[in-house]
Amino acid sequence: xxKNTYTKELLEPHCTDSVDAPxxxxxxxxxxxxxxxxxxxxxxxxxxxxFGQRGLxxxxxxxxxxxxxxxxGTITVMTGKVEEGQGPRxxxxxxxxxxxxxxxxxxxxxxxxxALVPDDGITAGxxxxxxxxxxxxxxxATARELxxxxxAEQWKVDAGALDVRNGIITHKxxxxxxxxxxxxxxxxxxxxxxxxxxxxxxxxxxxxxxSLGTSVPRPNSRDIVTAKHRYPSDFIRPNMLYGKILRPxxxxxxxxxxxxxxxxxxxxxxxxxxxxxxxxxxxxxxLAAQALEAIAKTASWxxxxxxSSKEIFSHLKKNxxxxxxxxxxxxxxxxxxxxxxxxVLSETYEVAYVQHTPMEPRAATAxxxxxxxxxxxxxxxxxxxxxxxxxxxxxxxERVRVIVPDMGGGFGGKHTGEAAEEAARLAKVxxxxxAVHWTRAEEFTWAYFRPAAVIECKGGLDDKGSLIAWDFTNxxxxxxxxxxxxxxxxxxxxxxxxxxxLRQGAYxxxxxxxxxxxxxxxxxxxxxxxxxxxxxxxxxxxxxQRIRTVLEAAAxxxxxxxxxxxxxxxxxxGLACGTEKNSVVAACVEVAIDRKRGEIKVNQVCEAFECGPxxxxxxxxxxxQGCITMGLGPALREEMQFKDGKILNAGFSExxxxxxxxxxxxxxxxxxxxxxxxxxxxxxxxxxxxPAIANAVFAATGIRVRSMPMQNALFRQx
Amino acid sequence: xxxxxxxxxxxxxxxxVTDPARSLLDVLREEFHLTGTKYGCGEGQCGACxxxxxGKKILxxxxxxxxxxxxxxxxxxxxxxxxSLHPVQQAFLDEGxxxxxxxxxGMILAAAALLKNNPKPTDKQITEWMNGNICRCNGYTKxxxxxxxxxxxxxxxxxx
Numbered sequence: 001x002x003k004n005t006y007t008k009e010l011l012e013p014h015c016t017d018s019v020d021a022p023x024x025x026x027x028x029x030x031x032x033x034x035x036x037x038x039x040x041x042x043x044x045x046x047x048x049x050x051f052g053q054r055g056l057x058x059x060x061x062x063x064x065x066x067x068x069x070x071x072x073g074t075i076t077v078m079t080g081k082v083e084e085g086q087g088p089r090x091x092x093x094x095x096x097x098x099x100x101x102x103x104x105x106x107x108x109x110x111x112x113x114x115a116l117v118p119d120d121g122i123t124a125g126x127x128x129x130x131x132x133x134x135x136x137x138x139x140x141a142t143a144r145e146l147x148x149x150x151x152a153e154q155w156k157v158d159a160g161a162l163d164v165r166n167g168i169i170t171h172k173x174x175x176x177x178x179x180x181x182x183x184x185x186x187x188x189x190x191x192x193x194x195x196x197x198x199x200x201x202x203x204x205x206x207x208x209x210x211s212l213g214t215s216v217p218r219p220n221s222r223d224i225v226t227a228k229h230r231y232p233s234d235f236i237r238p239n240m241l242y243g244k245i246l247r248p249x250x251x252x253x254x255x256x257x258x259x260x261x262x263x264x265x266x267x268x269x270x271x272x273x274x275x276x277x278x279x280x281x282x283x284x285x286x287l288a289a290q291a292l293e294a295i296a297k298t299a300s301w302x303x304x305x306x307x308s309s310k311e312i313f314s315h316l317k318k319n320x321x322x323x324x325x326x327x328x329x330x331x332x333x334x335x336x337x338x339x340x341x342x343x344v345l346s347e348t349y350e351v352a353y354v355q356h357t358p359m360e361p362r363a364a365t366a367x368x369x370x371x372x373x374x375x376x377x378x379x380x381x382x383x384x385x386x387x388x389x390x391x392x393x394x395x396x397x398e399r400v401r402v403i404v405p406d407m408g409g410g411f412g413g414k415h416t417g418e419a420a421e422e423a424a425r426l427a428k429v430x431x432x433x434x435a436v437h438w439t440r441a442e443e444f445t446w447a448y449f450r451p452a453a454v455i456e457c458k459g460g461l462d463d464k465g466s467l468i469a470w471d472f473t474n475x476x477x478x479x480x481x482x483x484x485x486x487x488x489x490x491x492x493x494x495x496x497x498x499x500x501x502l503r504q505g506a507y508x509x510x511x512x513x514x515x516x517x518x519x520x521x522x523x524x525x526x527x528x529x530x531x532x533x534x535x536x537x538x539x540x541x542x543x544x545q546r547i548r549t550v551l552e553a554a555a556x557x558x559x560x561x562x563x564x565x566x567x568x569x570x571x572x573x574g575l576a577c578g579t580e581k582n583s584v585v586a587a588c589v590e591v592a593i594d595r596k597r598g599e600i601k602v603n604q605v606c607e608a609f610e611c612g613p614x615x616x617x618x619x620x621x622x623x624x625q626g627c628i629t630m631g632l633g634p635a636l637r638e639e640m641q642f643k644d645g646k647i648l649n650a651g652f653s654e655x656x657x658x659x660x661x662x663x664x665x666x667x668x669x670x671x672x673x674x675x676x677x678x679x680x681x682x683x684x685x686x687x688x689x690x691p692a693i694a695n696a697v698f699a700a701t702g703i704r705v706r707s708m709p710m711q712n713a714l715f716r717q718x
Numbered sequence: 719x720x721x722x723x724x725x726x727x728x729x730x731x732x733x734x735v736t737d738p739a740r741s742l743l744d745v746l747r748e749e750f751h752l753t754g755t756k757y758g759c760g761e762g763q764c765g766a767c768x769x770x771x772x773g774k775k776i777l778x779x780x781x782x783x784x785x786x787x788x789x790x791x792x793x794x795x796x797x798x799x800x801x802s803l804h805p806v807q808q809a810f811l812d813e814g815x816x817x818x819x820x821x822x823x824g825m826i827l828a829a830a831a832l833l834k835n836n837p838k839p840t841d842k843q844i845t846e847w848m849n850g851n852i853c854r855c856n857g858y859t860k861x862x863x864x865x866x867x868x869x870x871x872x873x874x875x876x877x878x
Contacts, residue, residue, distance in 0.1 A: 085818025225807040227754025227794040279797035286740040359820040408820030440759040485821035629856035652763035661843045663858045
């Protein structure tokens, strides 16, 4: 079934994801905790302390809930954040190391195990860097201060006379020393670490960073290249079965009848039915799939009508909630300015549904023991899924443990825990551990999608070619980066909901890509109407200094004025810029139009990006390179095709994601701006790619492609 | 009808009695618990399931296990020698060519198979050969660098 109830929650991650989850309040005994964390560890919390504390509100979290001092000189740090390839494991380790004054290899980071870690909120919205890095830094800085104070008390000296380096506290005059490992043996540490982390603890300024600001590799990368690391789909429990779930024949279809006998007659197969839920479990996924296939053939379904991808944009427009239910943001009078304008342009842009398609589809292994449920799964919000499972099975949250091992990609596509629930349902009935691994076709069909969009733009130019009116409405995709950064006196900006036939949700930078595609393409159209160079036209209307800096840097490096002079009907250049999640980006691209093969080939991308002080340059480079290449997919080829409630291209053979051959020459300019707080860098670098390509295509062909993906749209017009 | 199938996996003789149509990927993961070989698409389109059969790269998700009978199979688990990484693994580490890492074992095996036959490939040859392997983090730029690095550093790439 399509869970439309998810839609709002998924669409507005900025709002709902930051809502604090209720305390999970798991009570662990001292002994249990020792067993969980391994030997050689001094427990710095006493029995009865709640581990599942809220981490977002630093003031309420105790130092003990954030970190533990170990007798071997290492420090265990705990976070609810999830590693799915974007680098939180390195940067949170760096954050702790920085404030504890130790090298990063002394940090043992435990991530995303609801029994052990505080609730740091769902991993989404580029929030790890601006929210959780500071939270970990405050916890670590508080710990360092408390430990220094303990040493000072022991030596009966002033804490100001002590210096901390490499985990060694030294009295500057007597050169007396004590290490963190020594202090780990002291009972006093347990006592002082009960203190809450103050929100105003002083952290290390950027100019003195030693760990932060460096290219620390992902701490478990050796385990990745040797495959010692186990992903959510790699958990095999004793006596475990593999489960396969019956999927509706189309969206919204309900099961009327099914004959389970064929599967029930198969040796070693167990069939579970609970209303609409039907699953088969067997000792191998091959056998489970065979059993499911046998009964799926006997199922009879009641289907509902469902719009197709061919009519999606008219459907969204027809159902747009623009009739006053959504309020536009306005300044000046856009109506009057449009009436007064020398030239008015009015255009509509479209963006297709696309999917994240992380390499690892949804997967979970569930195990019930003594009325308690443990699930290993790949989701962005461990505590959120813990809560969902507790509600589903009528359990208190402390009876559900969700563990998220570093997982195989997400890009905003794993906010929900379907596989966890399915595995848990089967495991509960069968009374054995069960793994449910979604197939690629299931992921393509039953996960959720980046929303499609219809974007209506109107712009007015005065007789000097200045932009005086801006009317911008996004139907269905959402409000991320919908505001224009350009200086326009009269504006009306609206994000209007609609009736999405597909289940939709977060995606790397979500609606910011659609909104930037429309806005930056339309800015190019306005520049052309004003007879201005696209770069000059933007700069004339741009006050935001941070965007100006990246735009000018990219244009300079790309040699924009000269490259623009060399444009031919086969070779175009284009640029675009934008801001989202407190970071700024600009891209210049060169495209080649291959009329024979019907291809838009992106030859070169030069992108400048700035997200404040850079925490990990190598990882940020990976993120920017990844965003650029990922962005090529929905810009050129990716689109979900559907008809009669069925996805028609639910496989990599038909849904064409970028591959090695698609990778352009990529030049990345990372700008390190140290006088503001760090922002996340894993999303915004994607938003400038599609419009820069559209603008380059226009430069070469004179054809304005207003629909993503652009490749087929262009060749329909050529 | 279940059949007895014998494989030489990473130098060890392994026997399984199973449906001959079952994929080699499933047998490696579910019977031998060698989970380093990944499921990505089930249709031979993404390369996450790449293993080597008698030294040649194959896609284990679309290879019926019967076809691997009595063959030598190398998976990522057989690549490092004790604590010493295979040079291609080391090149991926050195270039930081890992984001989520789920495609990494397939990438490493595909790259090793390329370099074994063509120790000094051109960029075009690398791109051509690796094009069957998808990285959805889109870390292709650094993966290319890793393959280039391995090619530059190693005179002869051996397959364990």
